[in-house]
Amino acid sequence: MRTHLDVARGRRRVGAALTAVVVALGGLTACSGGGDEKASITYAGFGGTYEEAVKAALFDPYSKESDVKVLYDSSGSDVAKLVQMSKSGSMTLDLIDAEDSSLAQFIAADILQPIDTSGLDGFADPNAVTEYSVPWYTFSRNLFWNKDQVAGGLDSWADLFDTARIPGKRGMVALPWGILEGALIADGVPVDQLYPLDLDRAFAKLDSIRDDTIFFPSNGDLQNAISQGEIALGYGNLARIKSIATSGAVPLDYTWKGAVLSVQQLVIPKGAPDAEDAFNAIKFSLKPEVQTAIMDKLGYTPSQKSVLDGLDAKTRADLPGTAETASDETFRIDVDWWAQNGADVLKRWQDWLHA
Amino acid sequence: MTTTPTIPDADRPAPASRTGGRRHRPRGWDLSAVPAVVVVAVIFVLPVAILCLRSVTEPTFGLDNFTRLLGHSGYVDSIVRTILISAASTVLALLLGYPIAYQMVHGGAWLRTFLTVAIMAPYLTSILLRSFSWLVILGRQGPVNKLLEQFGLEPVAMVFTPIAVVVSLSHYLLPLMILPLAATMRTIGDSRTRAATSLGAGPAQAFVRVYLPLTKPGIQAGSVLCFVYGIGAFVIPALLGGSKGSMLGSLIHSAIKQSGDYGLASAAALVLGALVLGIVLVFQRLTGMSTTELAGRSATAATRTRRAKRSGGRILRLAGRAAGGLDRLGVTRGRRLPILAALLGALVLAPQFIVIPISFASTKALVFPPVGYSTQWYAEFFTASWLDPLGVSVRIALVVALIAGVLGTLAAMAVVRGTVNGWRSLTSTLMMLPLLFPTVVAAAGFYAEFERVGLVDTEVGIVLAHVTLALPFVFSVVSAGLRSLNPAYERAAASLGASRTVQLRRIVLPLIAPSIVTASLFAFLTSFDESTVAIFLSGVHVKTLPKRIFEALSLETNPTVAVISVFVMACAAVIWLGYALFRRITRTSRSTS
Secondary structure (H helix, E strand, C coil): CCCHHHHHHHHHHHHHHHHHHHHHHHHHHHHHCCCCCCCEEECCCCCCCHCCCCCCHHHHHHHHHHHCCEEEEECCHHHHHHHHHHHCCCCCEEEEEHHHHHHHHHHCCCCCCCCCCCCCCCEEHCCCCCCCCCEEEEEEHHHHHEEECCCCCCCCCHHHCHHHHCCCCEECCCCCHHHHHHHHHCCCCCCCHHCCCCCCHHHHHHHCCCCHHEEEHHHHHHHHHHCCCCCEEEEEEHHHHHHHHCCCCCCCEEEEEEEEEEEEECCECEEEEEECHHHHHHHHHHHHHHHHHHHHHHEEEEEEHHCCCCCCCHHHCCCCHHHHHHCCCCEEECCHHHHHHHHHHHHHHHHHHHH | CCCCCHHHHHHHHHHHHHHHCCCCCCCCHHHHHHHHHHHHHHHHHHHHHHHHHHHHHHCCCCCHHHHHHHCCHHHHHHHHHHHHHHHHHHHHHHHHHHHHHHHHHHHHHHHHHEEEEEHHHHHHHHHHHHHHHHHHHHHHHHHHHHHHCCCCCCCCCCCCHHHHHHHHHHHHHHHHHHHHHHHHHCCCCHHHHHHHHCCCCHHHHHHHHHHHHHHHHHHHHHHHHHHHHHHCCCCCHHHHHHCCCHHHHHHHHHHHHHCHHHHHHHHHHHHHHHHHHHHHHHHHHHHHHCHHHCCCCCHHHHHHCCCCCCHHHHHHHHHHHHHHHHHCCCCCCCCCCHHHHHHHHHHHHHHHHHHHHCCCCCCCCCCCCCCCEHHHHHHHCCHHHHHHHHHHHHHHHHHHHHHHHHHHHHHHHHHHHCCCCCHHHHHCCCCCCCCCHHHHHHHHHHHHHHHHHHCCCCCHHHHHHHHHHHHHHHHHHHHHHHHHCCCCCHHHHHCCCCHHHHHHHHHHHHHHHHHHHHHHHHHHHHHCCCCCHHHHCCCCCCCCCHCCCCHHHHHCCCHHHHHHHHHHHHHHHHHHHHHHHHHHHHHHHHHCC
């Protein structure tokens, strides 16, 4: 009789344990699934200090006004990955922060939703607006150096490639656009004759600094390495360079010579779970106070004419794309060329990187 | 469940008559391995198999990915570099580990305790936190370069080169080398060495000609373990290697997560997986040691099954002669070895402590010693940015400990008490597979397959993946507990009419409860500490603590990571002291009663 009871009780306990497991799993699903009542959009940017700045300038005020929560992803420059995500139907992003070469490749791969830009105006450069994208600022990548390790500084792309005269570890983000063009400029190609890119020549020139250069998977990694003093000179996003300089981790300086200009655009991928709120965020990004905040936090040039016109000469003298910072070697990436050749060049670039 | 619980008396004599005394073990435990086997097969083996298949189907059917991987000098370099870095780390681990293991076995009581702590403390610290320590130590502004500057030398770039990877990796692998070495050394008494000395050999000569050959099984097991784990390294090269010290793991990660190039990733994963399985199989063939024993990190079995051959070959004889020369010079006498081992132990332990000053740094820069001091990073840890991931990690680890605890215990019952031999060996191989197979390959498989069913970036996905990684620990710990449990208890209960459930609940579980608790604790820690899978699978919606630390290390120079290291050390110290105190109290109470 005793055994009888025990067995029944034992069974019940096993049942209880199983229930506990099921409930625990169910609880997990609930937590990770629709736990939030609020609407949310997922934004793909670039992480680190950039994400902090964009959060403070754009998304925190936007969330406050619209009650839409914003989640952050840092795969904004992973063009091939984002294209693959969209093609395989597993797009989880609502809003992507794209520089113009990425934008061109997204359009070429046909993974973007058309945006109704009819109600949006006041752009300093209306030509930058496309059927799929809304420009929100102009940025640059500049040549920089650690003043402790490179005494004279840099004046041109040729200096970056001159390892004999300027020794030291070079650091760059492992993205081909801009770097291939820079290699050609260093090799003597005039800025107005860069395109179509002579890839063999560019890669051959890059081979010459391969042993002195570290290519990082993201802007954050590069920023990190510069801050730790591991990098003596290189080429990187201006906002990151300024962020390191103000943090005081290492004494950093940069030049406008050879700077690469790009318009930063906000886009909505096909299959975005919440395209409507993403579009609202895009509209919000054009507000004068957001545009000013982005300029203050990142040091980049507003896309709205009204904001740009209100700036004094001193501010303009340190902004990408203004007449004050233009130089012979400053150039813009040819988005049409990259739209056509981007996918193939990326593959060749990956192969070269691992060599 | 053949017994009918309602009429136990009628059923009781039946088993005895049916078995006729031929078989002593009760039938039926075999089936209890089914849930665990299904979980490992479906969640672990299947995605890896599909990933391997994709290497020939993506983007088009054919061997394109392999021609790209093996035909392009860059990728071949990657493969060769992976092997070289792993081999160098293994050699370094052996050189450092041998004297430490020797003193851990033959040294004085204090030295033994110290070395055990020195080896186990880093072992229990997250690989991410240890990489952080090395980032500080080897950094351009770190203590090593500061020291070089003191001597008027140029600073050396070590971070983002293979040097940093080898140093950090060998530090990580050291316990895997020392445990099998120490296990083998424990089986060797000092009688043989004494005999050699009595026949006129000096200490060095006796060591080289007698002791060293006897420890060969331990050296082999430790080296294979280190090499296999080294090849699959992902976090260390990703954080410390840069583009020059990158290994196959980083290639797989960037191909999947950054380029969406599944074809190349799966080809690289296949190469890595095949390399590891090949090495393990060759090792098994050569030494007769099973996967389970190797993964269980014990070389005692090998020592038992195959006594090391005494003949060491010409090299050994030469080395012996050289050692004899050293003996005659008199350099080998005295107490140099214990001091050396203690120094090495301190060297292994030291990186742990470098983070303490960094955690109080006033700036973000990783300068040692810090320029100024503050407690801001401690304050930052207690914000949602860190506490949320901590909560997620704890929650996931608890569920993993529960599921893996149940599944692993049942599987252990099947293997230890089961009767179908083929099934038992299949079960134990499957259970240990996730431990030996490179986690980065598994993580790539999880990611690729979970993506299809919407499990990427969900807690359920991470739990499922972590359960497979935790099962080997639960399985091996509980199996060991069960083996030491006399089956006569269960037979006695069965003869009194207890069904299998009752036996399990009233006899087996209470008796092996300590093993199950230990096993679940291991499962908890495995999940809590796990970084590779978390880096692949967590993202925007779910972020575990290791993923958060990885982000902080790779994207933001953030001393908050040092704060976490300090907390982990404090926790470990408290647990250690508590345990020591507990043992002392229980021992005293037992002796007084």
